[in-house]
Amino acid sequence: MTRSWFTKLSVLVMACVLVLSACSSGGSSKSGNADGANVSGNNAGGSDQSGGSGNSGGGSSSGSTDDPFGGWIEGLPKIEAPEGFDWRQFEGITLNVITENTPPSSGLAAHIDVFEQATGIKVNIEQVNLDIVVEKAGLDFNARNANYHIIYADPYQILAKQAQHFVDLNELNNDPTLPSIPGGLEDFIQSQLIVGGYMGNTDHLYALPYDNPTMILAYRKDVFEKYKDLFMQEKGYDWTPGPEMTWDQYYEIAEWINRKAKEGVITEVKYGTGHQAKQHDSLMNDFSNVLASFGGDYFEAPNIGDIGAENPGKSKLTEPEAIEAAEFYAKLLSIAAPGSTTWDWTGLAEAFAAGEIALAPEWHEFAGMFEDPSKSRVAGKVSWTILPKGPKGRGNMYGGTSIGINKYASEDEIRAAWLFLIWATAPQTQYMILDAGFTPTRYSVYQLPYIQTAINDPNSQEFKEWPLAASLAAAQEAWKEENVYMRPKTPLWPQIDTIIYTELSKMLAGRQSPADTMKEIAKQSDRLTGN
Amino acid sequence: MEQAAIRPLKRRAKWNRTEFWMLLPSVIVLAAITIFPFFFMIYASFMDYRLDMDHPRFAGLENWQNTLTDETFWQSWGRTVVYAGGGLILQLLLGTGIALLLYHIPKFRNLFSTLVMLPVFVAPIVTGLLWRFLLDPTYGFYHWIVRQLGFDVQILGDPNFAMLAVIFMDVWEWTPLVTLIVLAGLQTVPEEPLEAADVDGANAWQKIFLVMLPMIRRMIVVALLIRSMDILRYVDTIVITTEGGPADATKTIGYYLMQVAFRFQDIGSAAAVGLTMLVVSTLMGRFFIKVLKAEEA
Numbered sequence: 001m002t003r004s005w006f007t008k009l010s011v012l013v014m015a016c017v018l019v020l021s022a023c024s025s026g027g028s029s030k031s032g033n034a035d036g037a038n039v040s041g042n043n044a045g046g047s048d049q050s051g052g053s054g055n056s057g058g059g060s061s062s063g064s065t066d067d068p069f070g071g072w073i074e075g076l077p078k079i080e081a082p083e084g085f086d087w088r089q090f091e092g093i094t095l096n097v098i099t100e101n102t103p104p105s106s107g108l109a110a111h112i113d114v115f116e117q118a119t120g121i122k123v124n125i126e127q128v129n130l131d132i133v134v135e136k137a138g139l140d141f142n143a144r145n146a147n148y149h150i151i152y153a154d155p156y157q158i159l160a161k162q163a164q165h166f167v168d169l170n171e172l173n174n175d176p177t178l179p180s181i182p183g184g185l186e187d188f189i190q191s192q193l194i195v196g197g198y199m200g201n202t203d204h205l206y207a208l209p210y211d212n213p214t215m216i217l218a219y220r221k222d223v224f225e226k227y228k229d230l231f232m233q234e235k236g237y238d239w240t241p242g243p244e245m246t247w248d249q250y251y252e253i254a255e256w257i258n259r260k261a262k263e264g265v266i267t268e269v270k271y272g273t274g275h276q277a278k279q280h281d282s283l284m285n286d287f288s289n290v291l292a293s294f295g296g297d298y299f300e301a302p303n304i305g306d307i308g309a310e311n312p313g314k315s316k317l318t319e320p321e322a323i324e325a326a327e328f329y330a331k332l333l334s335i336a337a338p339g340s341t342t343w344d345w346t347g348l349a350e351a352f353a354a355g356e357i358a359l360a361p362e363w364h365e366f367a368g369m370f371e372d373p374s375k376s377r378v379a380g381k382v383s384w385t386i387l388p389k390g391p392k393g394r395g396n397m398y399g400g401t402s403i404g405i406n407k408y409a410s411e412d413e414i415r416a417a418w419l420f421l422i423w424a425t426a427p428q429t430q431y432m433i434l435d436a437g438f439t440p441t442r443y444s445v446y447q448l449p450y451i452q453t454a455i456n457d458p459n460s461q462e463f464k465e466w467p468l469a470a471s472l473a474a475a476q477e478a479w480k481e482e483n484v485y486m487r488p489k490t491p492l493w494p495q496i497d498t499i500i501y502t503e504l505s506k507m508l509a510g511r512q513s514p515a516d517t518m519k520e521i522a523k524q525s526d527r528l529t530g531n
Numbered sequence: 532m533e534q535a536a537i538r539p540l541k542r543r544a545k546w547n548r549t550e551f552w553m554l555l556p557s558v559i560v561l562a563a564i565t566i567f568p569f570f571f572m573i574y575a576s577f578m579d580y581r582l583d584m585d586h587p588r589f590a591g592l593e594n595w596q597n598t599l600t601d602e603t604f605w606q607s608w609g610r611t612v613v614y615a616g617g618g619l620i621l622q623l624l625l626g627t628g629i630a631l632l633l634y635h636i637p638k639f640r641n642l643f644s645t646l647v648m649l650p651v652f653v654a655p656i657v658t659g660l661l662w663r664f665l666l667d668p669t670y671g672f673y674h675w676i677v678r679q680l681g682f683d684v685q686i687l688g689d690p691n692f693a694m695l696a697v698i699f700m701d702v703w704e705w706t707p708l709v710t711l712i713v714l715a716g717l718q719t720v721p722e723e724p725l726e727a728a729d730v731d732g733a734n735a736w737q738k739i740f741l742v743m744l745p746m747i748r749r750m751i752v753v754a755l756l757i758r759s760m761d762i763l764r765y766v767d768t769i770v771i772t773t774e775g776g777p778a779d780a781t782k783t784i785g786y787y788l789m790q791v792a793f794r795f796q797d798i799g800s801a802a803a804v805g806l807t808m809l810v811v812s813t814l815m816g817r818f819f820i821k822v823l824k825a826e827e828a
Contacts, residue, residue: 134793142584338683340688342667347669505777509778
């Protein structure tokens with residue numbers, strides 16, 4: 001009897017323990033999520049302390065009617081909704097997002113519980129290569145389906161030819177029953193908004209800026225500091241890469257490093273310059289930097305690089321500037337690291353991170369990889385500047401993308417997707433995912449003291465905390481109108497791009513002259529576009 | 532007498548009805564996955580049909596005209612002949628050679644056969660990744676060996692070597708399949724002709740070329756049939772390693788088709804290109820089946 005009572009008591013105690021631990025783990029998981037939501041807030045608090053702005057810390061508005069997401073900090077526009085707006089009115093809806101595997105996608109995926117808990121909307125983020133995004137979005141649009149409600153709207157491969165399948169975001173932004181874009185459209189970097197948000201005119205807004213990789217120059221500062229005097233003695237000028245460097249100087253420096261590395265004088269690198277010159281989209285990007293700085297361009301239609309045009313007009317590649325640029329590019333690649341013709345942007349980054357080359361025109365988002373000692377032998381030895389100038393200016397290729405909403409989704413799904421866009425592109429969210437290697441697309445984020453310190457003071461703690469800080473001063477310089485180059489935005493761009501990099505690859509293989517290459521691209525492009 | 536003749540016929544007709552109903556589900560599935568797409572391809576090849584269009588429009592022979600007058604199309608077929616021809620010849624020679632070696636090593640034959648077969652089990656995409664890493668100019672082991680031998684060659688970046696490299700990758704992956712088929716054939720060769728050849732004083736080479744290989748010709752043709760149909764559409768390693776470059780040196784017809792369909796999203800033209808591949812595959816298949824039938828006769 002006593003034994004039976006003892007058994008019953010034991011079972012009861014164990015059951016109580018189990019129930020309590022379940023409650024406790026439920027509580028801790030919730031608080032864990034809340035902590036997760038406040039990570040950036042805490043981070044922000046910390047950074048603001050160091051930045052001296054003295055805000056009350058992230059999460060101060062967490063749980064309020066207007067901003068259920070948390071993470072807002074002083075200085076950023078707030079996420080605001082109309083009076084009495086129910087953030088959970090779309091609870092139970094599932095949104096599918098298809099996006100390229102880029103830093104903002106990884107950052108948002110890591111913090112998606114913040115959005116899901118605030119709205120009750122479930123979000124599946126599918127991260128794939130860009131060509132898969134293009135294919136799946138195309139299939140969805142063609143079938144008038146909304147398997148994907150939110151789409152990574154690459155301006156050149158998706159938006160240019162399929163803008164009509166996206167919801168006009170102006171309608172949602174101006175809807176008095178819905179929250180509007182925090183800080184307004186004017187808080188987005190304007191050139192990025194125009195190229196990523198519109199097509200053909202600015203009457204309809206199809207997407208909001210999401211990422212903004214830009215090609216700038218990565219260089220080995222240890223090499224440039226160590227051999228500065230030697231180069232000065234031999235060539236008579238300061239070779240440190242900077243805004244005043246010309247492409248001719250770049251060639252001379254790269255050739256000099258090749259020679260000294262071969263002689264065994266320079267041991268840190270094997271080659272002066274490396275390029276992303278594989279038969280791939282990367283080759284078009286790499287060449288375009290030179291083309292723009294020589295005053296050349298692909299087509300004659302006005303605004304083709306920003307708002308875009310259905311008809312790009314006649315090709316301009318037979319003009320002397322383009323031919324001169326092609327001749328220089330062929331000359332430059334003849335002294336580049338031999339692996340250049342096998343490298344796309346990732347291959348080039350890996351070679352640079354392995355310490356093979358001293359100079360590399362590369363997308364600024366690779367700064368995070370270069371500064372990561374587990375992936376790079378050159379961590380702490382890399383500096384960035386804008387690309388060299390040519391006879392007619394400068395070109396830093398822009399490669400940013402926006403996100404938009406599939407118009408074949410149901411009305412509720414569209415409105416739920418709008419809440420996601422509001423959150424995903426909000427300044428406070430951009431600030432929250434900085435640690436994923438994200439580059440903000442909002443002016444307001446750049447004005448924060450933390451960001452200012454990180455960008456402008458390489459010795460600061462903020463600089464060390466933010467992987468991309470090393471490249472962002474140069475990237476911001478590259479975004480200026482006089483420095484940036486934006487490729488043609490026209491529906492037939494994938495075909496034209498293929499013609500360009502295929503013919504350039506033939507040129508680099510010595511199969512045709514630079515002049516013939518430009519003429520061949522012009523001939524094929526004009527035939528394709530009917531001009 | 533008459534009744535006796537009619538009864539089996541009736542039974543046969545009844546059996547045919549049962550057979551028909553039993554086969555019907557398979558036929559429907561087959562129709563859904565092969566016959567419908569085939570007719571859809573024919574339909575699409577006559578339509579202006581791109582993924583960014585609202586509705587496909589009838590285009591007559593335009594897709595066919597554009598495809599057949601496109602230089603890249605014919606150049607891609609030319610490269611496919613080199614890729615497929617080179618690959619098949621090497622696979623046949625190496626596969627038969629390895630099979631003969633394995634046949635003559637009775638000890639540990641199963642172990643060696645398993646080891647030889649390993650590449651076949653690797654997914655083609657993984658094969659591409661593997662070779663891309665091995666030939667990478669920055670950290671590729673094989674590239675390093677080539678450099679140590681004094682050759683500063685960019686194997687995947689040089690049009691003269693890139694095609695050889697992708698042929699070699701195909702050979703590495705699929706030679707074991709040919710080996711397996713030929714080895715299976717060799718194991719069916721009866722002992723008597725070989726003993727007779729011994730009695731006649733034939734040496735090892737004569738036994739191989741005059742007795743064994745002629746007896747397994749059918750198996751070799753089957754191996755060629757399987758691989759030739761496969762190699763025409765095989766693009767995985769090319770996509771991963773060279774993407775058709777450099778200077779279009781590895782742009783085979785399969786890669787060209789993929790580019791037209793998925794990069795340019797021109798379904799109409801892609802259907803026309805695909806149908807030309809279907810015609811060539813069918814002709815090749817018919818040729819090998821004819822050879823097989825001739826062997827049987």
